[in-house]
Amino acid sequence: MSKKIMANPRNAYGETLVKLGEKYPNLVVLDADLSKSTKTIMFAKKYPERFFEMGIAEANMISTAAGLASCGKIPFASTFAVFATGRVYDQIRIDLAYSQANVKIFATHGGISVGKDGASHQMIEDIALMRVLPNMTVLAPSDATQTGKIVELMATNKGPMYARIGRANAPIIYDKDYIESVELGKGMMVEDGSDVTIIACGTMVDPAIDARKTLLKQGINAQLIDMHTIKPLDEKLVIKCAKKTGAIITAEEHSIIGGLGGAIAETLAENSLPVRFRRMGIKDRFCESGEPKDLLEKYGLNEKHIVKNVKDLIDR
Amino acid sequence: MEHYDKKIIERLDLMAVNVRKHVIEMLYRAKSGHPGGSLSAVDMIVALYFAHMNHDSKNPNDPDRDRFILSKGHAVPALYAVLAESGYFSVDELKNLREINCMLQGHPVCSYVPGIEASTGSLGHGLSFANGVALAGKLDENEYNVYVMMGDGETDEGQVWEAAAAASHYKLDNLTAFIDRNFLQIDGNTEEVMRLESARDRWSSFGWHVTEIDGHNMKQILDALNETDNHKRQPSVIILNTVKGKGVSFMENNVDFHGVPPNEMEYNMAMEELDLIQKKLEG
Numbered sequence: 195m196s197k198k199i200m201a202n203p204r205n206a207y208g209e210t211l212v213k214l215g216e217k218y219p220n221l222v223v224l225d226a227d228l229s230k231s232t233k234t235i236m237f238a239k240k241y242p243e244r245f246f247e248m249g250i251a252e253a254n255m256i257s258t259a260a261g262l263a264s265c266g267k268i269p270f271a272s273t274f275a276v277f278a279t280g281r282v283y284d285q286i287r288i289d290l291a292y293s294q295a296n297v298k299i300f301a302t303h304g305g306i307s308v309g310k311d312g313a314s315h316q317m318i319e320d321i322a323l324m325r326v327l328p329n330m331t332v333l334a335p336s337d338a339t340q341t342g343k344i345v346e347l348m349a350t351n352k353g354p355m356y357a358r359i360g361r362a363n364a365p366i367i368y369d370k371d372y373i374e375s376v377e378l379g380k381g382m383m384v385e386d387g388s389d390v391t392i393i394a395c396g397t398m399v400d401p402a403i404d405a406r407k408t409l410l411k412q413g414i415n416a417q418l419i420d421m422h423t424i425k426p427l428d429e430k431l432v433i434k435c436a437k438k439t440g441a442i443i444t445a446e447e448h449s450i451i452g453g454l455g456g457a458i459a460e461t462l463a464e465n466s467l468p469v470r471f472r473r474m475g476i477k478d479r480f481c482e483s484g485e486p487k488d489l490l491e492k493y494g495l496n497e498k499h500i501v502k503n504v505k506d507l508i509d510r
Numbered sequence: 511m512e513h514y515d516k517k518i519i520e521r522l523d524l525m526a527v528n529v530r531k532h533v534i535e536m537l538y539r540a541k542s543g544h545p546g547g548s549l550s551a552v553d554m555i556v557a558l559y560f561a562h563m564n565h566d567s568k569n570p571n572d573p574d575r576d577r578f579i580l581s582k583g584h585a586v587p588a589l590y591a592v593l594a595e596s597g598y599f600s601v602d603e604l605k606n607l608r609e610i611n612c613m614l615q616g617h618p619v620c621s622y623v624p625g626i627e628a629s630t631g632s633l634g635h636g637l638s639f640a641n642g643v644a645l646a647g648k649l650d651e652n653e654y655n656v657y658v659m660m661g662d663g664e665t666d667e668g669q670v671w672e673a674a675a676a677a678s679h680y681k682l683d684n685l686t687a688f689i690d691r692n693f694l695q696i697d698g699n700t701e702e703v704m705r706l707e708s709a710r711d712r713w714s715s716f717g718w719h720v721t722e723i724d725g726h727n728m729k730q731i732l733d734a735l736n737e738t739d740n741h742k743r744q745p746s747v748i749i750l751n752t753v754k755g756k757g758v759s760f761m762e763n764n765v766d767f768h769g770v771p772p773n774e775m776e777y778n779m780a781m782e783e784l785d786l787i788q789k790k791l792e793g
Binding site for chain 1: 573619620621627628629630631632634635636638639640641642643644645646647649650668669672673675676679680
């Protein structure tokens with residue numbers, strides 16, 4: 195296997211904010227004492243007057259962002275996914291979703307690959323929490339390149355949005371030219387195939403690419419979709435994949451309840467599509483401290499597990 | 511102390527009675543809503559919209575406008591009545607409060623009601639929202655003022671104090687908060703439910719400029735607004751000593767009227783009392 199080029203999606207976020215900051219004077223950024231980790235510090239250094247340090251007070255940060263948006267600002271509010279969603283659910287519900295505020299929540303440290311900080315910091319419910327809110331767009335970019343493009347699309351499209359990335363470095367999947375075709379609400383066909391469809395988001399796209407290669411060697415031709423937008427879901431694409439391959443497996447670093455897998459299950463069931471279907475994700479439990487790769491192995495979210503699940507699903 | 515034209519005070523007092531009548535009428539029709547906290551908030555809201563704020567109902571999105579955020583969203587009947595009387599929408603619309611297929615929701619929503627700045631109703635958000643508006647004003651070097659009204663019970667909420675710290679940290683002197691200090695919340699006296707005193711010391715210790723007035727006295731209200739608008743380098747809070755249910759004798763200081771509308775008999779009695787006050791003011 196050729197060596198992968200790694201990049202941190204968090205850096206891509208910070209760098210893109212700086213780039214957008216020049217183009218959009220109304221873009222402002224808020225953080226809750228985690229700017230060094232979320233990388234909003236890059237923006238803070240370049241545009242100190244447009245950066246608002248809110249301290250360890252996330253509820254205040256979200257509602258303040260809504261106030262800024264009401265005056266025509268484009269606020270990006272950042273912190274870890276645990277603090278950016280569950281902790282401030284009511285503020286997001288009323289001040290952003292109900293109010294249709296043009297606020298962008300950009301969360302880092304989503305999923306269990308946060309690692310040693312343990313379950314308190316491993317956010318596996320955020321996509322479900324945000325997806326259930328009317329008016330919310332929910333995003334989970336998969337690599338640094340896509341993260342940059344998604345941040346740009348968040349800034350240029352109206353409405354409340356939530357995006358989450360992981361903590362760790364991630365292999366670069368896309369080149370800059372390919373990424374220009376990214377649209378909110380449109381899944382990306384990473385690899386075409388005919389035997390089964392793997393639909394992954396965020397940190398699970400890269401292991402799914404590896405899994406696909408392994409499966410191909412074993413005579414299984416899987417197609418792979420990067421579903422960076424979980425809401426609004428690209429239902430047309432899901433239906434097309436179901437009809438084409440008759441088997442769908444979803445993979446996300448999130449609870450199997452209410453996230454990408456849940457959204458796709460709803461679409462398949464409501465369209466009466468007779469497919470073999472399986473959700474890969476955290477199986478309704480809290481995880482634990484540990485090295486990211488050990489956690490992903492223990493809780494069933496790596497290349498090996500994708501390969502096994504695909505073979506189980508299609509009985510091969 | 512400023513000397514106001516006596517006519518301004520009279521006009522505001524009269525409008526306040528008018529708004530109270532709207533509130534009673536609206537809640538009686540809707541058969542639900544919050545009379546107590548709406549009536550205690552009326553005078554400040556009337557003073558803001560009819561004598562103090564720079565606003566234009568024909569241009570509700572004017573970027574230069576002063577903003578009023580009603581954080582205690584359950585008092586919105588008072589604000590709806592004031593907005594209607596100011597021309598943001600028709601007075602006739604007030605009849606449809608809390609009705610299906612109608613604009614005026616039980617609690618404020620900003621996405622489609624002209625003049626409503628923030629969606630509130632879940633307590634504790636409004637001051638943070640106002641901070642955002644004030645920060646934007648500073649950033650744009652815009653001269654507008656931001657006003658936000660909280661209930662006294664509302665300040666039990668932790669978010670209020672996150673916001674209080676931030677407003678002081680960012681020296682938001684374009685922001686004035688009001689505490690509708692009527693000493694009553696749903697479960698009883700604020701001091702028994704969750705002690706708030708000394709409210710003045712709390713705000714002061716968070717770095718705020720604190721003023722305390724009779725929240726039903728128009729002259730004191732206008733004086734306090736003029737004073738806090740000109741106070742620099744600190745956010746201001748005006749503690750409004752008010753009476754829950756103000757203007758309707760049997761609702762005054764009666765916590766049972768926090769979230770219960772008047773029945774027919776109570777409606778008639780309330781309107782009679784308010785008519786009487788109105789006649790007196792009209793001389």
